Amino acid sequence: MGAAAEGKVTGTKDVTIRFFRASDREGVRKVCADTGFLGSPIDQIFEDRELFADYLTSYYTDKEPESTLVCEAGGTIVGYLMGCRNSRAKFWYHAFYNVRLFLRTLVRYPFYRAASRRYLHWLLWKGRREEPRSLPGIPHFHFNMLAPWRSVSRTRHLVDSFLDYLVQNGEKAVYGQVVVFDRRRGEKMFEHYGFQVVDRVEVTKYAGRFPGSVYLCTVVKDLRENPRLYASRRPSHE
Numbered sequence: 001m002g003a004a005a006e007g008k009v010t011g012t013k014d015v016t017i018r019f020f021r022a023s024d025r026e027g028v029r030k031v032c033a034d035t036g037f038l039g040s041p042i043d044q045i046f047e048d049r050e051l052f053a054d055y056l057t058s059y060y061t062d063k064e065p066e067s068t069l070v071c072e073a074g075g076t077i078v079g080y081l082m083g084c085r086n087s088r089a090k091f092w093y094h095a096f097y098n099v100r101l102f103l104r105t106l107v108r109y110p111f112y113r114a115a116s117r118r119y120l121h122w123l124l125w126k127g128r129r130e131e132p133r134s135l136p137g138i139p140h141f142h143f144n145m146l147a148p149w150r151s152v153s154r155t156r157h158l159v160d161s162f163l164d165y166l167v168q169n170g171e172k173a174v175y176g177q178v179v180v181f182d183r184r185r186g187e188k189m190f191e192h193y194g195f196q197v198v199d200r201v202e203v204t205k206y207a208g209r210f211p212g213s214v215y216l217c218t219v220v221k222d223l224r225e226n227p228r229l230y231a232s233r234r235p236s237h238e
Contacts, residue, residue: 029049032053083166166223
């Protein structure tokens with residue numbers, strides 16, 4: 001029986017990395033809100049954790065849950081990787097679902113604090129302009145992990161598990177959109193793991209809250225050349 005069928009992938013010390021179950025939904029939403037501000041809780045720039053998690057997680061947990069993995073420690077969800085293999089389905093899902101979110105936001109807006117209103121103003125007027133291009137037709141992913149559980153080895157296990165899942169399902173490439181704080185260092189890091197930067201945009205929504213520039217990069221990986229998180233295939237010595 002394959003890993004996808006079993007629902008369990010692998011583990012690192014004290015953490016199990018496995019495929020998403022319906023019972024993980026609230027845990028995933030909590031991690032999303034607890035890491036929404038550059039790895040810290042979103043509350044200081046947007047107080048509506050429910051709406052924030054709805055916007056960022058609902059498609060992945062409710063419509064394509066088979067492409068999501070979680071990190072579990074002691075029965076608690078401490079991280080996740082959300083993936084999408086059907087970009088068209090996601091587009092149409094949000095075309096309708098975002099109308100509902102907008103109406104809910106209008107009702108709640110008068111009760112939000114100033115910081116939350118500024119965040120919504122940015123989202124409305126600058127959000128689309130400060131988003132690097134996506135790559136329709138290619139699977140994508142994003143991941144987050146609570147601070148006490150972050151490590152290079154754990155992140156590699158998590159991403160490699162997702163890449164294995166894509167390869168098993170016949171996918172040939174994958175892309176992600178990743179936050180970086182140093183353009184040059186970020187590009188070198190992505191290249192080390194076999195990703196190519198295809199677009200980058202400076203993001204201003206953290207202005208006044210974070211000292212320095214923040215960039216959102218679109219990075220893509222050719223799974224036919226390199227299905228794992230290292231720069232190139234290792235030479236065969238057989």
